[in-house]
Amino acid sequence: MTMDRQPMIDQWYPVALASQLPAGGRATQLMGTPITVLPGEPIRVVTADGRDLRITVRYGHVWTSLGDPAKELFDIPEADQPGRRLVEVGVVRVRCSPLRAVENFLDIAHFPFVHTDILGAEPHTEVGKYDVEIREQEDEVWATKVQFYQPQAAKSATGGITTDYMYRVPAPTSTVLYKTCPARPGEWDVITLFVQPLTEELCDVWPWMALFDDETALTDLIHFQQMIFLQDRSILENQIPRLLPLDPGREIPTRADLTSVAYRRWLKRHQFTYGAQLVAQ
Amino acid sequence: MILYDYILSPDAYKVRLMAALAGVKLNLRAVDVHPGREHESEPLRALNPAGSIPILLDGDLILTESAAMLVYLARLEAPTWLGDDNAANAARVQQWLAFSRRLTDHLGGARATEMLSEPGDLPALQRAGTLDLRELEAALTERRILGQTFLASDRPTVADIACFPYVALAPDGGVSLDPYPSIRLWTRAIRMLPGFIEMPGIHRLHELKPEPLSTETPETV
Numbered sequence: 001m002t003m004d005r006q007p008m009i010d011q012w013y014p015v016a017l018a019s020q021l022p023a024g025g026r027a028t029q030l031m032g033t034p035i036t037v038l039p040g041e042p043i044r045v046v047t048a049d050g051r052d053l054r055i056t057v058r059y060g061h062v063w064t065s066l067g068d069p070a071k072e073l074f075d076i077p078e079a080d081q082p083g084r085r086l087v088e089v090g091v092v093r094v095r096c097s098p099l100r101a102v103e104n105f106l107d108i109a110h111f112p113f114v115h116t117d118i119l120g121a122e123p124h125t126e127v128g129k130y131d132v133e134i135r136e137q138e139d140e141v142w143a144t145k146v147q148f149y150q151p152q153a154a155k156s157a158t159g160g161i162t163t164d165y166m167y168r169v170p171a172p173t174s175t176v177l178y179k180t181c182p183a184r185p186g187e188w189d190v191i192t193l194f195v196q197p198l199t200e201e202l203c204d205v206w207p208w209m210a211l212f213d214d215e216t217a218l219t220d221l222i223h224f225q226q227m228i229f230l231q232d233r234s235i236l237e238n239q240i241p242r243l244l245p246l247d248p249g250r251e252i253p254t255r256a257d258l259t260s261v262a263y264r265r266w267l268k269r270h271q272f273t274y275g276a277q278l279v280a281q
Numbered sequence: 282m283i284l285y286d287y288i289l290s291p292d293a294y295k296v297r298l299m300a301a302l303a304g305v306k307l308n309l310r311a312v313d314v315h316p317g318r319e320h321e322s323e324p325l326r327a328l329n330p331a332g333s334i335p336i337l338l339d340g341d342l343i344l345t346e347s348a349a350m351l352v353y354l355a356r357l358e359a360p361t362w363l364g365d366d367n368a369a370n371a372a373r374v375q376q377w378l379a380f381s382r383r384l385t386d387h388l389g390g391a392r393a394t395e396m397l398s399e400p401g402d403l404p405a406l407q408r409a410g411t412l413d414l415r416e417l418e419a420a421l422t423e424r425r426i427l428g429q430t431f432l433a434s435d436r437p438t439v440a441d442i443a444c445f446p447y448v449a450l451a452p453d454g455g456v457s458l459d460p461y462p463s464i465r466l467w468t469r470a471i472r473m474l475p476g477f478i479e480m481p482g483i484h485r486l487h488e489l490k491p492e493p494l495s496t497e498t499p500e501t502v
Contacts, residue, residue: 020316088316090315090316091316092396093396093397095455116479116484116485219317222313222316222317223287223289223311226288226289227289227481228481230481231481231482231484233396233453233481234452234453
C-alpha cells in the first residue's frame, strides 16, 4: 500500500457472524491488520495494539472499519420486511482480490457454464440488453432490467423460468442481488455477498439472504447458496491477474459486462483501489 | 436408503456419486455442517459418535465410513464396481480404500483449513497431501504404461470413487494438480463416466461436448 490514505479504510466490512462468535473471540484480519472480534454486550473489535474499532451489527454480521466511516452501513430495507427468512450462509475463504469476488457476483454470462442446469444452461447463454447506472444521489452502482433463463433459479423453483434481476453495489466489497421470488410474485428475493478483505489477494466471503420461502428447510437454503458460491470459488482462484484491473488491458469487456465496467469506473472514481491493479499489464 | 449429506463434503459426494453411477436412489437429509455444526449435535452423535458426515442408513444398517458405503452400494446394485474378480485386484481395491483415508486427512484437512477456516496446520497438511498425490501419480502412471486407466482393475471400481473427490478438490486446499498429468487424465476419465454427477468445485466436462457443427459437414466418426 502507498503512503496515501486508502479511502477503502473508511468503509464498513463484515468480520463475523454475530450468532457464531466463539467464546474466545474470532481472530481474523482486515486489510492486512490483525483484529479480534470479541463476543459480549456490546460486541467489540480490537486491534493487536489495543485499539477499539467502530462496530455495527446488521444483517446477521458484525461490521467494523479500520478508519472512520462517514456514513452508516448501507440500508437494505427488505431485511426488515416481515415474513422474510434471514439466512446466514457462513464464511468461505477465497484466494482472490475482494473486488474480484464482487465483480464475479455481478456477472450473468457465466451462469450456464459454471452453474450449469441451476442458474443457467446451454444453449440459453445470451445475456439480453439491460440498464446500468451509477446513481449519483445514493452513490451506488445499479443494474436493472436484467433477464436470464434459469433451469432452477432458487431452491423453491420447480422448473425453468426467466428470472428478473437487479444488481446493486452499495459499498466497494458488498453487493446485493434482487431476483424474482418464485414463492411470492411481485416481491424480490434478496441475496447478498458481503466480502471481508483480508489482504489485497485474499478474502473471506459471507453470503447472506433475505427470502420469501416458507417451504424449504433452512439447511437446504444454506446449502443451495454454498453450492452456488463454491462453484464460483474455483473460477475466482484461477483468474489472472489476482488483482482486479481497473484500466482496459488484456480483458476485453462485452455488452454483457456493462455492470462490471460501471463497477470498475465507480471504484476508480472513489479511489477504492485496495485489491485493484491500476496500471494495465 | 437415507444419506445424511452435506453438499460441500467430499466424503458425502463419494456416496452420492457412487449411487448415481450404480443407479441407487438415495433419500438425502441435508446436515447444516457449516456454519451450524449440526453434525456435532446430540441426535447425529447418537447415530455416529465420531460426529462425522456422511451417515448412511438402510433399515437396521448404520454406516459411518464412506468406503463402507461405497462397497455397500456397489454390492447391492453394481457388483462389477467391487473389482474383486481376482485376489490381486480385490487387494488393490482395499489398498486404495485405505489410502483414501489419507487423502481425507491431508488434502481434506488442507481444504477445510484453507476454505472453511477450520483449525489446522496448513503447510504441514499441504506437504502431506503433496506426498499422497506423488504416490498416486506414480501408481497411475504405471497403470497407464500397462494400458490401464483406473486404479485397481480394467474398469472403474469403488477405489477410484473413494480417491477421486479429495484429489479433484486439491486446489481448494491450495494444492495444484498441474504437476500430475496421469492424475489429471484419470480425473477426466472419471468425469466421463455415464451417470457422473458434479459437486461444487468439480465441474463437468464442458470441453468434451461436441463442437457446434456446420450443416455442410455431418458428424462422422
